[in-house]
Amino acid sequence: MSAVSVPFSFNRLALIASNTFLEAVRQRLFNFLLLLAIGLVASAQFFRDFNFGSSELKFIADFGFGALIFFGSALTITATAQLFFSEIENRTALTLLAKPIWRAEFVFGKFLGVFSVIGVFCALTIGLMMALLWHREGQLMAANPEAFEAGRIMRYGDLFMVGVLQWLKFGVLSAIVLLIASFSNTNLYTVVTGFFALVICHLQYLARDSWGNVDSLILRSVVRLLSFVFPNFQLFNLSDEIGQGAGLDPMLAGRVALYAVVYIAVIGGLAVYSFRNREI
Amino acid sequence: MNTSIPAISIQGLTKDFAVTLRGVKLRAVDDLSLQVEEGQVFGLLGPNGSGKSTTIKIILGLLEATVGEVKVFGVPSHQVESRRNVGYLPEAPYFYRYLSGYELVRFYARVCGVPKAQLKARVDDVIDWVGLSQAANRRVGTYSKGMLQRIGLAQALVHDPKLIVLDEPTAGVDPVGSAEMCELILKLKRQGKTVLITSHLLAQIEDVCDRVAILDHGKLMVEGSLLELVGQRDRQALIVDPLPASDIEALREWLASRGHVLNAIEQPRARLDQLFLSKISRAGHLGGNPGVGSNVVPKSSVPKSSSSAPSFTPKA
Numbered sequence: 096m097s098a099v100s101v102p103f104s105f106n107r108l109a110l111i112a113s114n115t116f117l118e119a120v121r122q123r124l125f126n127f128l129l130l131l132a133i134g135l136v137a138s139a140q141f142f143r144d145f146n147f148g149s150s151e152l153k154f155i156a157d158f159g160f161g162a163l164i165f166f167g168s169a170l171t172i173t174a175t176a177q178l179f180f181s182e183i184e185n186r187t188a189l190t191l192l193a194k195p196i197w198r199a200e201f202v203f204g205k206f207l208g209v210f211s212v213i214g215v216f217c218a219l220t221i222g223l224m225m226a227l228l229w230h231r232e233g234q235l236m237a238a239n240p241e242a243f244e245a246g247r248i249m250r251y252g253d254l255f256m257v258g259v260l261q262w263l264k265f266g267v268l269s270a271i272v273l274l275i276a277s278f279s280n281t282n283l284y285t286v287v288t289g290f291f292a293l294v295i296c297h298l299q300y301l302a303r304d305s306w307g308n309v310d311s312l313i314l315r316s317v318v319r320l321l322s323f324v325f326p327n328f329q330l331f332n333l334s335d336e337i338g339q340g341a342g343l344d345p346m347l348a349g350r351v352a353l354y355a356v357v358y359i360a361v362i363g364g365l366a367v368y369s370f371r372n373r374e375i
Numbered sequence: 376m377n378t379s380i381p382a383i384s385i386q387g388l389t390k391d392f393a394v395t396l397r398g399v400k401l402r403a404v405d406d407l408s409l410q411v412e413e414g415q416v417f418g419l420l421g422p423n424g425s426g427k428s429t430t431i432k433i434i435l436g437l438l439e440a441t442v443g444e445v446k447v448f449g450v451p452s453h454q455v456e457s458r459r460n461v462g463y464l465p466e467a468p469y470f471y472r473y474l475s476g477y478e479l480v481r482f483y484a485r486v487c488g489v490p491k492a493q494l495k496a497r498v499d500d501v502i503d504w505v506g507l508s509q510a511a512n513r514r515v516g517t518y519s520k521g522m523l524q525r526i527g528l529a530q531a532l533v534h535d536p537k538l539i540v541l542d543e544p545t546a547g548v549d550p551v552g553s554a555e556m557c558e559l560i561l562k563l564k565r566q567g568k569t570v571l572i573t574s575h576l577l578a579q580i581e582d583v584c585d586r587v588a589i590l591d592h593g594k595l596m597v598e599g600s601l602l603e604l605v606g607q608r609d610r611q612a613l614i615v616d617p618l619p620a621s622d623i624e625a626l627r628e629w630l631a632s633r634g635h636v637l638n639a640i641e642q643p644r645a646r647l648d649q650l651f652l653s654k655i656s657r658a659g660h661l662g663g664n665p666g667v668g669s670n671v672v673p674k675s676s677v678p679k680s681s682s683s684a685p686s687f688t689p690k691a
């Protein structure tokens with residue numbers, strides 16, 4: 096057979112991604128995201144009267160990341176499923192896939208579109224949170240100069256890094272949801288299964304900690320296998336390391352980021368494999 | 376160009392769908408073999424559920440054949456390459472409702488790799504061709520059924536493919552639009568394109584197709600050129616002024632004396648669609664159709680004086 100005359104094209108992939116992003120923009124998803132982010136960060140304001148001093152700042156950061164993780168996960172699962180199935184259910188995939196494009200371009204294009212949407216959400220939330228922290232820190236510094244002799248104590252660079260890692264984690268989650276969507280028939284099934292996967296990914300470390308060392312070889316291997324198949328989302332929770340402590344270890348952050356990228360590539364590849372034979 | 380390779384060749388195609396969990400299969404296409412030569416307009420006919428759309432989806436690689444082989448310009452249809460020279464209008468098409476018509480066609484043009492330099496001209500061209508220039512900047516979500524068909528056609532033609540596959544292009548399109556669609560198909564044929572078309576409106580198919588195939592329950596019932604299939608070469612029709620009964624008798628005798636038989640006497644009627652076309656004011660040609668979705672309400676909606684007014688002609 097002749098060589099591939101329609102090569103894989105990042106151009107087409109980017110086109111599909113930007114069209115997916117545009118769909119999110121034009122369907123007013125972002126208005127909702129903006130409201131959500133503002134609401135979240137504003138609600139952190141309720142804790143200002145605690146006046147814990149520097150621990151208040153830590154509290155705001157923890158609160159912000161908690162909200163980011165919770166709403167970000169929900170958004171990732173629903174937006175991925177929605178943006179994928181809108182293409183299938185409206186039969187627009189029929190027209191698109193009848194063009195000379197690879198199914199891999201379609202799947203990764205969808206992924207990249209959703210990933211950008213989540214990126215905007217993360218940037219909004221983290222940005223607003225950092226602005227709030229900066230502002231509050233300034234107030235505390237003015238009220239209590241001796242506690243801040245060495246200048247500002249929040250490490251904003253670290254906050255940003257943790258935000259990026261959370262974004263990558265949502266990327267892994269989005270790839271998992273795409274894999275489920277690639278063989279599932281309905282949006283609802285995909286969303287529900289996606290939430291189960293999310294819970295497993297967050298809790299699998301518990302299973303490993305408590306069952307990983309039991310005597311039963313079978314149980315032990317099952318737990319090991321499980322923790323290998325499902326990524327460990329607990330790894331991404333590095334927000335404890337920032338704030339007052341020694342700060343975020345860049346090597347650790349780099350390793351976690353690599354972990355995410357590898358999972359995205361492998362799970363995305365599986366999604367392509369499963370979608371390749373799907374009948375549209 | 377290599378004309379010995381057929382545009383579409385289908386060999387022993389069978390397609391089963393698993394319709395229940397217990398593995399009961401539904402045979403949508405049953406051992407179908409067909410060839411569409413380059414430059415032909417080929418009509419695929421059949422009742423609802425006879426497997427027309429399924430066959431088309433297999434040609435486009437959207438479904439996989441259970442048994443058999445489908446090639447497009449000699450390339451197996453499951454390969455991406457086979458779709459390079461194909462334009463496709465799905466049945467009851469539906470497009471990204473959040474894009475404008477122009478953006479939509481532009482998106483598909485870019486997906487198909489139309490070079491940047493030609494992009495704008497190509498997109499404007501095809502949109503003009505299908506008569507949607509007036510509505511090009513409206514969201515596709517606001518389009519009517521017939522307009523969706525038109526924008527779908529524009530999308531199918533934008534990269535200038537050699538083969539165009541149209542699944543019920545006239546469903547939901549008014550008679551004027553259908554007539555235009557037929558004209559367009561003939562235009563494509565004159566450009567040397569191959570067209571595969573399905574439709575329930577047999578009269579229309581008759582006007583444009585070189586060959587037709589009729590499917591029933593996924594099986595090929597008959598296939599051939601229109602002339603072979605419906606031409607009645609052993610009969611002729613004469614159309615004359617109204618004749619009195621005595622003349623008809625005389626004519627019958629005269630024919631009998633020469634060994635001919637008068638088979639039928641009928642009142643010819645204009646076809647209803649011809650009547651419709653003659654009564655509708657729109658220009659019946661593509662491109663110059665300002666009617667689609669452009670019933671723009673004039674700012675000062677002074678009721679127009681009826682058309683009888685200018686009938687006053689001063690006699691000098």
Ligand SMILES: Nc1ncnc2c1ncn2[C@@H]1O[C@H](COP(=O)(O)OP(=O)(O)OP(=O)(O)O)[C@@H](O)[C@H]1O
Pocket residue numbers: 392393394401402403421422423424425426427428429430466
């Ligand atoms: N994805 C599917 N799963 C199961 N059965 C299917 C599927 N697609 C089509 N069928 C069945 O295959 C048969 C042929 O369908 P197809 O859509 O090809 O018919 P058609 O000739 O295009 O009909 P119409 O004129 O109504 O468009 C039908 O019985 C249909 O129910």
Ligand SMILES: [Mg+2]
Pocket residue numbers: 427428429466542
């Ligand atoms: Mg059909």
